Amino acid sequence: MEKKVKKPKKTSVVIISILLVVLLAVNVACGMFYNVITQFFSKANIDEEAVEKTAQSARSVVEQIEEEGIVMLQNENDTLPLDMNSEKETNINIFGWSSISPVYSGVGSGAGNMDNAVPLFEGLESAGIHGNTELKQFYEDSGISSKTNDAYGSFNTDYTKHQVDVSEYNDELLQNSKEYSDVALIFLSRIGGEGEKDLPLDMSELGGAADEHYLELSAEEKELIDMVDSMDFEKVVLVINSSYPMELGFLGEGKIDATLWIGGPGETGMNALGSVLAGEVNPSGRTVNTYAYDLTSAPAMENFGNFYYSGTEFESETWAGEPATGYQGYVDYAEGIYVGYRYYETRWVDNETGEVDEDAYRAAVQYPFGYGLSYTEFEQEIQDYSVEDGEVKITAKVTNIGDTAGKDVVQVYTTSPYIVGGIEKAHVVLSGFGKTKMLEPGGSESVEITFNLEDIASFDYIDKGCYVLDAGEYEFKLMKNAHEIIDSRTYTMDETIVYDENNKRSSDEIPAVTRFKDVEGDVKITYVSRADWEGTYPKDVPHQREASPEIAAQWTDFTPTETEAEDIVVKDHGLKLADLVGKAYDDPMWDELLEQVTVEEMSKLIGWGGFATQVVESVEKPYSVDLDGPAGIKALVNETAYEGVSYTTGVVLASTWNKELAEDMGECFGAEAAAWGISGIYGPSMNIQRTAFGGRNYEYYSEDPVISGYMAAGIVTGFNTNNVYNYIKHFAMYNQCTNAVDGITTWSNEQAIREIYLKPFEIAVKNTDVHAVMSSYNRIGNTWTGASKPLLTDVLRGEWGFEGMVISDWPFDDSYMNAEQGIRAGNDFILTTTGRDVKDTSNAGKQAMREATHHILYTVANSNAMEFNYYGPTPYWLYILIAVDVIAVVGAGVFYWKWRKNWKNFKKNVHVGENGK
Structure with a gap:
């Protein structure tokens, strides 16, 4: 009797097919999250003893920061x-x-x-x-x-x-x-x-x-x-x-x-x-914000929140993945320079006499900027004062006249001559600060505060288009806080100094002149002026307005600026990145090294910058790990891989008013990062707290740019002792969350841009060795900050002399954060784990890629990344995935072949049975 052939089941085919689809999805996901998986499975060899030792030091520093920040x-x-x-x-x-x-x-x-x-x-x-x-x-x-x-x-x-x-x-x-x-x-x-x-x-x-x-x-x-x-x-x-x-x-x-x-x-x-x-x-902390009785009384609050161009609504998702409506938002910084205490300490000053309406001030302000009490009492006086060769030097003698040991803060502010109708100036501006050591009862210490006259110049965006130090009487004030004067000295400028193209400030590499004229507004914005508070204070501001066709067109125009350029040379000179360690940024040897890097390698380096810099085989550049964040090691998308100590929020550190303690934090944090095999940290966050209600204010330092800049400089200085680079962020004007990740358009005048929002970054770059910067989500004017050549090339690299790399923030919107536009402006790579191809391979595009590659390689070469050996060019998990793919494909192929063979046999048997054979 002939054996009956069973009908092959289609269920098994469906299951195998589904498994292959799942495997395909896994492969796609692995490609998208290549960096994250690599970090998770292929960490550097970690010295557990070193990790614990640095963690213990970090916990101690956290406690000390809080002690001095309360x-x-x-x-x-x-x-x-x-x-x-x-x-x-x-x-x-x-x-x-x-x-x-x-x-x-x-x-x-x-x-x-x-x-x-x-x-x-x-x-x-x-x-x-x-x-x-x-x-x-x-x-x-x-x-x-x-x-x-x-x-x-x-x-x-x-x-x-x-x-x-x-x-x-x-x-x-x-x-x-x-x-x-x-x-x-x-x-x-x-x-x-x-x-x-x-x-x-x-x-x-x-x-x-x-x-x-x-x-x-x-x-x-x-x-x-x-x-x-x-x-x-x-x-x-x-x-x-x-x-x-x-x-x-x-x-x-x-x-x-x-x-x-x-x-x-x-x-x-x-x-x-x-x-x-x-x-x-x-307690020795001092406030780094103004505590107004009504926090909504700040003029910036009139232009804060959901302001957007009409007709730009689009379907979006919240960060929690829920359906939402997005907008092309905008924000007008109509308050100009009058942010925080610069507003409250100026609003009730008589422009002619300099007298303050104390009743009006006290009705508005409960605790001034720089305020704080102690368990003891201190006496301060100006012990020495001089202005020589453009440098102001004030020595304050601080004496503990109470009965309890403690520390005190020294604050020096400047009152500059103001002319009604002239350059806007706040009544007082913090110029320098310091903190004493622990003073026993009866003990004294002399604290020296120095700054340059050019540092207190004001940017004239209307007339001169540069910084100007007006002639007149300057008052340097030793103060308990931004409102209460202890002692003061005056200095008279006989002639106005104009820091134009022919007379740059000594701290600048090239003259700081007008670069943001197009950022002043898409409509006529009335900026707040102390010459007419009532007439210029923003009132009844509408939350919507029409965008001009020219403005709207820029939102979808991602065409890189095209320039004539020669093609790049690709040639093997036998160099390795290790050969360039310690070499100057402009050493000719870099040109030879860069010629070895292929277009494909540059594209990957630029387009895959999420939490890492990629391997470049041609020059034996190692993989390096970069992680969040400002308050401790935070592996945002693989939290179980790295566990760092959590520091205080940034505003607590700033409230210590202790630069040395900021440096201690940086050194401790940097040592902890190095122990974990981390080369870069996305932080410190140092944007200005423009209003009290900014969602990310907890990670920022203050409403004041001077204290923000010096706190960040201290952090970076400390990190540098461990050869870990900091991405100081977010550059620049990222002062609200609402509509931010959709590329909010930010309008302001250049005086406010420079004196308030760029100033912290300027202080950090000029006062310490910064080698990494993160650009921001928002637009400066109508241009994404990462595509702003005036910001990233002219100011950051040109004026301030920055040598290093700039990364974007995480690109939620794949359109406006454009890699091709970015590399031409000075934004070197994109913070994404899902990859971004650099499609422009024109001569100009390749030259821009090469310049971006130079910035990245220079930074990595001078970091601890050169000391780590994570893995070879291909991480081992990828070999495992490839092996699984091969086995799955071969296995599925064998299965389908057998199934097909059985199906043919079954069909043949059925056919024979139907014919009675």
Whole structure:
């Protein structure tokens, strides 16, 4: 009897086909995330002992930064420090839900890893202060939780002001609290994050009111304070856990006795809070923002938020992947130079007499920029003063006249001569600062502050088109803060100095002249002037306007500027990148090395810059790892691969007013990065806090460019001791999140651009060895910053003498962040793991690629990347993937062949049966 042939099942074919499709998808994903996978599976050999040693040092530095960054805003009747000899004060009641869920950092690439953060209660215990555990349990049982999520692909920031309703506090709990301690500590938190939105100005969808913004008290918080006040504790202390200034007018109601601002304390900063409360550490931080009673009263707030060109709506997604509407946004920096204290300290000054309307000022400002209290008292005086060869030198003698050891901050401001109708000038501008060592009671120290006269020149964007140092009387002021004068000296300029094409400033490589005329506005913008506050203050600003055809056309025109150029030479000179280590940027040897690099290699180097610089085989350039971020090592898309210590938020570091401590942080952070095999860090973040509500303000330093610039310079100087390069970011004018990643158009005048927004970067580049910069999402005027030749070539490289590489930010929109336009302007490569082909291979395009390659290779050659050996040209995981592909394809081929053979046999058998054979 003939054996019956079984019909082959189609199910197995479908399954195998699906598996092949899945494998194809895996291959595509592996190509898109080549850098990330490589870093995850192919890290350099890590010295675990070195990693732990650097981590221990980092934790210590974090605690020290927080100790010096905490700002005491209020201390009525010497409420603090606590009496550590009294059980009723070493035991404290901690009110506020966020006491069990503090904000240690922020959300996004600038955030730190909070897995190992010291909890509030543990930090207080380290100083011998015991929190009421019954209250703690009450909050843990409340059922409240935050939706903040900083996982990959989700930059969700929960802006709900979580608080337990006072009706939930039962009488027994409150009575036990009264018996437990004479001290109540109210803990209030605010968070900020990178994403598509800034801090909310309308809380109606987040449990609040439409006329309530995020940085004022909620109704529940007010009720909590009232409840605590009604319990008649001997001491009520408020701790503000926010990297943003808050509206604190309620402190004048007498319900709070002492207030400490702690910002985002990072991994070990809660220990510092305990030390300050216990009196082991004397607070010495100073505010780096103006605390106005109404934070929306700043003129910049009139042009902040969702302003967009009508008819430009498009379907988009939030950072959380939810459907949303995007816009071609714009923002007018109509406030000009009057940002932060430059506005508040000038607004009520009589232009003729220089007198200040104190009543009006005090009605607007609660705590000035540079404000902070201490447990002791200091006396400052100008000990020595000179102006020689264009350098101003002021020596301040600081004496501790109190009875407690502590540190003090020295602040020197300049008041420049102002002519009504002339160049805009703020009444006071920070020119220099320093911090004393620890001074015992009766101890003194002389702190020297130096700066150049050319540093206080103003940019005349209307007439001269350059920096101008007007003739007249200059007053150099030793101040407690931006408002209170301690001592001063005057200097008279007999003649105006114009720093034009024929008379550059000594710190510039080429003259700083008009380069951003086209950025002043697509419409006539009235910029704020102290000559006419009422007439120039922006009012009733519409949130939409029409774009001209010329402006709209630029949004979709990605044609690179074409110039005549010779073709590049590709020739093997037998050189290796290692041969160029230590060579000057303009050494002729670079030309020979660059001739060895092929167009394909350059394209990959430029187009695959996400968290790495790529291998270049022709010159034996090694792979190097670059990671976020400003507050600690953060592997954004492979968090389990690297675990660094989390530093305080940037604003806390700035609040120390300690340049040396910034350098210590950089050195410690850099050593930790080197121990992990990391060559570059995306940070520090150093944009100006233009308003109090910028979502990313937590990672920025201040509203002031001088303190921002010197903090960043200290960080970079410290990193350089470990040959780790910093991408100082975001260059430039990235001051709001709303519409940012869609390429928001940013309009401003050149005086504000230079004096406010470029100044921190200028200080950093000119005062330390910066070799890497990150451009920003936004446009400067109507040109993406990465495609702005005036910004990246003329100013950064030309005027400031920067030698190094510029990377883009992460390209959410693949259109406007154009690689071809970027390399011609000075943006050398793209921060993407999914790859971006450089399609322009014209002679000019190849020459631009070669220049970009020079910038990248020069930076890498002078970094620790040359010391690491990650792997050969092809990482081993790729071999495994190739092997799996081959096995899968061969296996599938054999399967299909057999299946096809069986199918033919089956069909033949059926055919035979039907014919009765």
